Amino acid sequence: TRKSRPQRLLKAVEGKATLGDPQSVITAIDHFCRHKEWAMNVGDEKGSILDSLVIELSPVNVLELGTYCGYSTVRIARLLPPGARFITLEFNPDYAAVARQVIGWAGLEDKVQLVEGASGDWIPRLREHFGVQMFDLVFLDHWKDQYLPDTKQLEECGLIQKGTVLLADNVICPGTPDYLKYVRNSPHYDSRYYRSHLEYTKVEDGLEKSVFLGF
Ligand SMILES: CCc1ncnc2c1ncn2[C@@H]1O[C@H](/C=C/CNC(=O)c2cc(-c3ccc(F)cc3)cc(O)c2O)[C@@H](O)[C@H]1O
Numbered sequence: 001t002r003k004s005r006p007q008r009l010l011k012a013v014e015g016k017a018t019l020g021d022p023q024s025v026i027t028a029i030d031h032f033c034r035h036k037e038w039a040m041n042v043g044d045e046k047g048s049i050l051d052s053l054v055i056e057l058s059p060v061n062v063l064e065l066g067t068y069c070g071y072s073t074v075r076i077a078r079l080l081p082p083g084a085r086f087i088t089l090e091f092n093p094d095y096a097a098v099a100r101q102v103i104g105w106a107g108l109e110d111k112v113q114l115v116e117g118a119s120g121d122w123i124p125r126l127r128e129h130f131g132v133q134m135f136d137l138v139f140l141d142h143w144k145d146q147y148l149p150d151t152k153q154l155e156e157c158g159l160i161q162k163g164t165v166l167l168a169d170n171v172i173c174p175g176t177p178d179y180l181k182y183v184r185n186s187p188h189y190d191s192r193y194y195r196s197h198l199e200y201t202k203v204e205d206g207l208e209k210s211v212f213l214g215f
Pocket residue numbers: 040041042065066067068069089090091092095117118119120141142143144146169170173174198199
Protein backbone atom coordinates (compact mmCIF):
# COMPACT_ATOMS: atom_id res chain seq x y z
CA THR A 1 0.00 0.00 0.00
CA ARG A 2 1.03 3.63 -0.57
CA LYS A 3 3.24 5.06 2.15
CA SER A 4 1.60 7.42 4.62
CA ARG A 5 2.64 11.08 4.86
CA PRO A 6 4.61 10.42 8.08
CA GLN A 7 6.41 7.58 6.31
CA ARG A 8 7.21 9.88 3.36
CA LEU A 9 8.46 12.49 5.85
CA LEU A 10 10.70 9.85 7.44
CA LYS A 11 12.09 8.95 3.99
CA ALA A 12 12.97 12.63 3.50
CA VAL A 13 14.83 12.61 6.84
CA GLU A 14 16.71 9.40 5.96
CA GLY A 15 17.60 10.83 2.54
CA LYS A 16 18.76 14.26 3.66
CA ALA A 17 19.71 14.30 7.35
CA THR A 18 23.01 13.29 8.95
CA LEU A 19 22.70 10.47 11.47
CA GLY A 20 23.14 11.83 15.00
CA ASP A 21 22.70 15.48 13.95
CA PRO A 22 19.40 16.87 15.35
CA GLN A 23 19.64 20.16 13.43
CA SER A 24 19.91 18.30 10.10
CA VAL A 25 16.77 16.30 11.01
CA ILE A 26 14.88 19.52 11.78
CA THR A 27 16.11 21.13 8.55
CA ALA A 28 15.17 18.07 6.48
CA ILE A 29 11.61 17.98 7.89
CA ASP A 30 11.11 21.73 7.43
CA HIS A 31 12.35 21.49 3.82
CA PHE A 32 10.06 18.54 3.11
CA CYS A 33 7.02 20.26 4.64
CA ARG A 34 7.69 23.61 2.97
CA HIS A 35 8.52 22.31 -0.52
CA LYS A 36 7.00 18.84 -0.83
CA GLU A 37 4.11 18.07 1.57
CA TRP A 38 2.71 20.21 4.36
CA ALA A 39 2.54 18.41 7.72
CA MET A 40 1.36 19.54 11.15
CA ASN A 41 4.78 19.96 12.78
CA VAL A 42 5.20 23.04 14.97
CA GLY A 43 7.58 24.22 12.21
CA ASP A 44 10.60 26.52 12.09
CA GLU A 45 8.98 29.86 13.01
CA LYS A 46 7.03 28.70 16.08
CA GLY A 47 9.88 26.23 16.66
CA SER A 48 12.31 29.10 17.23
CA ILE A 49 9.99 30.51 19.90
CA LEU A 50 9.78 27.03 21.45
CA ASP A 51 13.60 26.79 21.38
CA SER A 52 14.08 30.11 23.19
CA LEU A 53 11.57 29.17 25.88
CA VAL A 54 13.24 25.76 26.45
CA ILE A 55 16.68 27.42 26.65
CA GLU A 56 15.39 30.06 29.09
CA LEU A 57 13.58 27.48 31.24
CA SER A 58 16.27 24.76 31.11
CA PRO A 59 13.59 22.29 32.29
CA VAL A 60 14.44 19.04 34.09
CA ASN A 61 11.08 17.30 33.64
CA VAL A 62 9.27 17.77 30.32
CA LEU A 63 6.00 16.30 29.05
CA GLU A 64 4.84 16.51 25.41
CA LEU A 65 1.25 15.63 24.48
CA GLY A 66 1.07 14.47 20.86
CA THR A 67 4.39 13.30 19.42
CA TYR A 68 3.19 12.91 15.81
CA CYS A 69 6.42 12.49 13.76
CA GLY A 70 8.71 13.66 16.56
CA TYR A 71 9.68 17.04 15.07
CA SER A 72 9.01 19.06 18.24
CA THR A 73 10.34 16.16 20.30
CA VAL A 74 13.72 16.55 18.54
CA ARG A 75 13.57 20.37 18.84
CA ILE A 76 13.03 20.13 22.62
CA ALA A 77 15.27 17.12 23.40
CA ARG A 78 18.31 18.62 21.63
CA LEU A 79 18.22 21.59 24.05
CA LEU A 80 17.70 19.74 27.36
CA PRO A 81 20.40 19.70 30.04
CA PRO A 82 22.04 16.33 30.85
CA GLY A 83 19.93 14.32 33.28
CA ALA A 84 16.68 15.93 32.15
CA ARG A 85 13.71 13.61 31.72
CA PHE A 86 11.44 13.98 28.66
CA ILE A 87 8.22 11.94 28.27
CA THR A 88 6.19 12.25 25.04
CA LEU A 89 2.75 10.64 24.67
CA GLU A 90 1.42 9.38 21.32
CA PHE A 91 -1.59 7.09 20.86
CA ASN A 92 -1.30 6.33 17.14
CA PRO A 93 1.09 3.36 16.78
CA ASP A 94 2.00 4.21 13.17
CA TYR A 95 2.94 7.79 14.10
CA ALA A 96 4.81 6.50 17.17
CA ALA A 97 6.81 4.13 14.96
CA VAL A 98 7.82 6.98 12.63
CA ALA A 99 8.63 9.25 15.58
CA ARG A 100 10.91 6.63 17.15
CA GLN A 101 12.91 6.51 13.91
CA VAL A 102 13.05 10.31 13.57
CA ILE A 103 14.21 10.63 17.20
CA GLY A 104 16.72 7.81 16.60
CA TRP A 105 18.04 9.48 13.44
CA ALA A 106 18.67 12.61 15.55
CA GLY A 107 20.58 10.46 18.07
CA LEU A 108 18.29 11.54 20.91
CA GLU A 109 16.68 8.19 21.82
CA ASP A 110 18.44 8.23 25.22
CA LYS A 111 16.87 11.60 26.12
CA VAL A 112 13.28 10.76 25.22
CA GLN A 113 10.73 8.28 26.54
CA LEU A 114 8.04 7.87 23.90
CA VAL A 115 4.99 6.30 25.57
CA GLU A 116 2.32 4.84 23.31
CA GLY A 117 -1.19 5.48 24.56
CA ALA A 118 -3.86 8.08 25.22
CA SER A 119 -2.83 11.03 27.40
CA GLY A 120 -5.94 10.63 29.55
CA ASP A 121 -5.00 7.04 30.38
CA TRP A 122 -1.34 7.81 31.08
CA ILE A 123 -1.44 11.11 33.01
CA PRO A 124 -2.72 9.44 36.22
CA ARG A 125 0.03 6.83 35.97
CA LEU A 126 3.08 9.01 35.23
CA ARG A 127 4.02 9.52 38.87
CA GLU A 128 4.05 5.87 39.98
CA HIS A 129 5.23 4.53 36.61
CA PHE A 130 8.06 7.01 35.90
CA GLY A 131 8.64 8.42 39.38
CA VAL A 132 8.08 11.97 38.13
CA GLN A 133 6.79 14.39 40.81
CA MET A 134 5.95 17.40 38.64
CA PHE A 135 6.69 18.83 35.20
CA ASP A 136 8.65 22.02 34.61
CA LEU A 137 7.39 22.22 31.03
CA VAL A 138 4.34 20.71 29.27
CA PHE A 139 4.10 21.15 25.47
CA LEU A 140 0.52 20.66 24.26
CA ASP A 141 0.18 19.82 20.57
CA HIS A 142 -2.33 16.97 20.36
CA TRP A 143 -6.07 17.06 19.53
CA LYS A 144 -7.10 20.63 20.31
CA ASP A 145 -10.17 19.62 22.32
CA GLN A 146 -7.92 17.57 24.60
CA TYR A 147 -5.81 20.50 25.83
CA LEU A 148 -8.26 21.58 28.56
CA PRO A 149 -9.29 18.18 29.96
CA ASP A 150 -5.65 17.07 30.05
CA THR A 151 -4.55 20.29 31.78
CA LYS A 152 -7.23 19.78 34.45
CA GLN A 153 -6.18 16.16 34.89
CA LEU A 154 -2.50 17.21 35.25
CA GLU A 155 -3.57 19.73 37.93
CA GLU A 156 -5.62 17.11 39.77
CA CYS A 157 -2.70 14.64 39.70
CA GLY A 158 -0.37 17.28 41.15
CA LEU A 159 1.90 17.13 38.08
CA ILE A 160 1.43 20.88 37.55
CA GLN A 161 2.87 22.84 40.46
CA LYS A 162 3.97 26.44 41.15
CA GLY A 163 6.31 27.43 38.31
CA THR A 164 5.19 24.78 35.80
CA VAL A 165 5.06 26.25 32.30
CA LEU A 166 2.38 25.11 29.85
CA LEU A 167 3.19 25.85 26.22
CA ALA A 168 0.30 25.30 23.81
CA ASP A 169 0.57 25.16 20.02
CA ASN A 170 -2.24 26.27 17.66
CA VAL A 171 -4.16 28.50 20.01
CA ILE A 172 -5.36 30.49 16.95
CA CYS A 173 -5.29 27.94 14.10
CA PRO A 174 -6.97 25.45 14.39
CA GLY A 175 -7.66 27.15 17.75
CA THR A 176 -8.23 25.96 21.29
CA PRO A 177 -10.94 28.35 22.54
CA ASP A 178 -11.96 26.57 25.75
CA TYR A 179 -8.32 26.06 26.82
CA LEU A 180 -7.41 29.67 26.03
CA LYS A 181 -10.38 31.03 28.01
CA TYR A 182 -9.39 28.83 30.95
CA VAL A 183 -5.72 29.78 31.22
CA ARG A 184 -6.34 33.47 30.43
CA ASN A 185 -9.16 33.89 32.96
CA SER A 186 -7.76 31.71 35.74
CA PRO A 187 -6.11 33.55 38.69
CA HIS A 188 -3.77 30.54 38.93
CA TYR A 189 -2.08 31.14 35.57
CA ASP A 190 -0.02 33.99 34.16
CA SER A 191 -0.64 33.61 30.43
CA ARG A 192 1.05 35.21 27.43
CA TYR A 193 0.49 34.87 23.66
CA TYR A 194 3.48 34.58 21.30
CA ARG A 195 2.16 35.68 17.91
CA SER A 196 3.52 33.72 14.95
CA HIS A 197 2.23 31.85 11.90
CA LEU A 198 0.78 28.45 11.16
CA GLU A 199 3.72 26.23 10.23
CA TYR A 200 5.00 26.78 6.68
CA THR A 201 2.23 29.32 5.89
CA LYS A 202 1.35 33.03 6.27
CA VAL A 203 -1.79 32.24 8.28
CA GLU A 204 -1.75 33.66 11.81
CA ASP A 205 -1.19 31.22 14.65
CA GLY A 206 0.78 31.33 17.89
CA LEU A 207 1.88 29.72 21.10
CA GLU A 208 0.32 30.45 24.50
CA LYS A 209 2.71 30.27 27.45
CA SER A 210 0.96 29.86 30.79
CA VAL A 211 2.89 29.80 34.07
CA PHE A 212 1.13 28.10 36.99
CA LEU A 213 1.22 30.41 40.04
CA GLY A 214 0.19 27.77 42.59
CA PHE A 215 -3.25 27.15 44.11
C1 LIG B 1 -6.57 11.27 23.13
C2 LIG B 1 -5.45 12.14 23.62
C3 LIG B 1 -4.21 11.83 22.88
N1 LIG B 1 -3.25 11.08 23.47
C4 LIG B 1 -2.09 10.83 22.79
N2 LIG B 1 -1.82 11.26 21.54
C5 LIG B 1 -2.78 11.99 20.94
C6 LIG B 1 -3.99 12.31 21.57
N3 LIG B 1 -4.73 13.07 20.72
C7 LIG B 1 -4.00 13.21 19.60
N4 LIG B 1 -2.83 12.56 19.72
C8 LIG B 1 -1.77 12.50 18.72
O1 LIG B 1 -1.28 13.82 18.59
C9 LIG B 1 -1.19 14.19 17.21
C10 LIG B 1 -2.34 15.08 16.88
C11 LIG B 1 -2.13 16.36 16.70
C12 LIG B 1 -3.30 17.26 16.36
N5 LIG B 1 -2.77 18.47 15.77
C13 LIG B 1 -3.53 19.14 14.92
O2 LIG B 1 -4.69 18.83 14.67
C14 LIG B 1 -2.92 20.30 14.22
C15 LIG B 1 -3.58 20.80 13.09
C16 LIG B 1 -3.05 21.86 12.37
C17 LIG B 1 -3.78 22.37 11.18
C18 LIG B 1 -4.37 21.47 10.29
C19 LIG B 1 -5.03 21.95 9.17
C20 LIG B 1 -5.12 23.32 8.96
F1 LIG B 1 -5.76 23.76 7.84
C21 LIG B 1 -4.55 24.22 9.83
C22 LIG B 1 -3.88 23.74 10.96
C23 LIG B 1 -1.83 22.44 12.76
C24 LIG B 1 -1.17 21.94 13.90
O3 LIG B 1 0.01 22.49 14.33
C25 LIG B 1 -1.71 20.89 14.64
O4 LIG B 1 -1.04 20.46 15.76
C26 LIG B 1 -1.28 12.88 16.45
O5 LIG B 1 -0.02 12.28 16.37
C27 LIG B 1 -2.24 12.09 17.34
O6 LIG B 1 -2.13 10.70 17.14
